[in-house]
């Protein structure tokens with residue numbers, strides 16, 4: 001989609017540090033990491049937010065979770081990690097393309113702020 005930051009990252013128009021890619025998923029290191037390991041997983045289809053997941057596109061979400069599991073293994077995140085999907089204004093979403101944060105390598109407070 002035009003003018004979408006993450007669509008441009010998927011297309012390579014904006015450079016990123018790739019951590020994973022397949023037919024459905026692209027994942028890259030966050031430019032402003034909130035943990036020592038912080039990657040962002042995005043579907044290779046423009047879905048706006050978690051509120052827009054439906055029966056037609058939910059395969060992308062399943063594929064993202066498979067990718068997260070694969071990266072957690074390859075990055076040796078055996079101490080654990082957190083997956084976060086922010087949604088809308090109150091959820092703290094700043095980029096309007098569905099994404100899942102994978103945060104790891106520090107203790108993550110619960111509940112979050």
Ligand code: 5GP
Pocket residue numbers: 005014016017028029030031032033040085086092093094095096
């Ligand atoms: P949100 O706040 O929408 O849940 O997450 C958006 C994330 O994208 C933020 O953690 C932010 O640091 C990251 N981000 C924003 N612009 C860029 C960019 O140009 N490159 C990369 N790698 N990450 C970005």
Ligand code: ZN
Pocket residue numbers: 001004005006007008045046047096097
């Ligand atoms: Zn997009």
